[in-house]
Amino acid sequence: MKSMLIISRQAPWSGPGAREALDIALAGGAFDLPLGLLFLDDGVFQLPTAQQPTALQQKDLTANLQALPLFGVESLYVSARSLEERGLAPTALGLAVEVLDDAALTALIDRYDQVLTL
Known part of the structure; x- marks a missing residue:
């Protein structure tokens, strides 16, 4: 079975x-x-x-994010550079994610058979 990395690049x-x-x-x-x-x-x-999100008439994604481990999706990662560029601290995140530097991101992407970017 091939492995897949989903890269989520859009704000909610x-x-x-x-x-x-x-x-x-x-x-x-x-x-x-x-x-x-x-x-x-x-x-x-x-x-x-x-x-x-209701202030922008959007649906809250928090429940979906919290459900990831319940569905067996436990390999969650975030770019350290993306957090830093947007002024976000890893301690402010509501999900247990592994913070990766650029070298680790490259190694991560290489580890998966398929990569899907949204």
Whole structure:
């Protein structure tokens, strides 16, 4: 069975990409596919706690994020550079993710058979 890395690069309020990445991860996890989820660029904005998506008439993704481990999606990663560039501290995130530097990101991507970017 081939492994897949899903790279989520969109903020939760900028379009359907963030939700689609989560939906694919949850579906893959439900079928026991070996997959990981990487939050990169504006995708890191999905991770802070105390978001208020209703102010933007958006649906809250927090429940979907919290469900990832329940569906077997436990390989969760975030780019240290993306967090730093957006002024986010790893301690402010509402999900247990592994923070990776650029070298570790390259190694991570190389480890997966397929990479899907949303």
